[in-house]
Amino acid sequence: MRQVRYQRGGVILLFCCLLLSGCTGLTLKNEEGEALADAVGVYTLVNLRPDEKRARLYATNYQQEGFIPLCTEVKISKTSSKVITFIDLTTNKQYDYYYHRSAGEPFDEHLLKYFGKTCNKEKVAKLSKTDQEGIKTGEAKAGMSKEGVVLAIGYPPMHRTPSLQSDQWTYWRNRWITMQVVFVDGKVSRVGR
Secondary structure, eight states: OHHHHHHHHHHHHHHHHHHHHTTSOOOOBOTTOOBOBTOSSEEESSOBOOBTTTTEEETTOOOOSOOBOTTOEEEEEEEOSSEEEEEETTTTEEEEEEOOGGGOSOHHHHHTTTEESOOOHHHHHTSOHHHHHHHHHTOOOTTOBHHHHHHHHOOOOTTTOOOTTSSEEEEESSSSOEEEEEEETTEEEEEEO
16 A cells, blocks of 8 residues: 555656746757857747737737838847746846647747847848848738748748748737738739738
8 A cells, every 4th residue: 555655646746847847948059059048149030929018929920000110139038938028128028938739849949030149131131122121110012022921021930821832811800800911923912912
């Protein structure tokens, strides 16, 4: 009887350890192995669209009213397996970025598309005038390239757009309403429902 109780206790202890290991902070490192959490010189790699009232962003990339421009310096202050907290160093506003399985990839890989140690402004300067205007306003506009759309409004969620090679990308405005970006010959031909 005593041995069964010890075995049960051991199983419970093992389960608790496994559970707690899933709650630890996310180790967010770029391809060069540099840590991004608490690092100096971390930037947004695309425009971000937060829910300004609740100071939240979501991995589903809801196209909300808020706007954090491409190349904004941020400080990632907290990380976990489901949420990171960062501060926009331009405004000193703090945001929480929530993970969701619809991102279709591990959270750390997903975040590395949105945050990095360098922001290539020269690449943006080489894009078309239409791309640059869309990036500046944070909108997908007719005539923009796929690269310009990604920089302007972020990546479409993988569960609705599994490949960027597709000619129709689906974004979410909120939990219920979607937005389509349709491409013809690699350029935006239509944006709407």
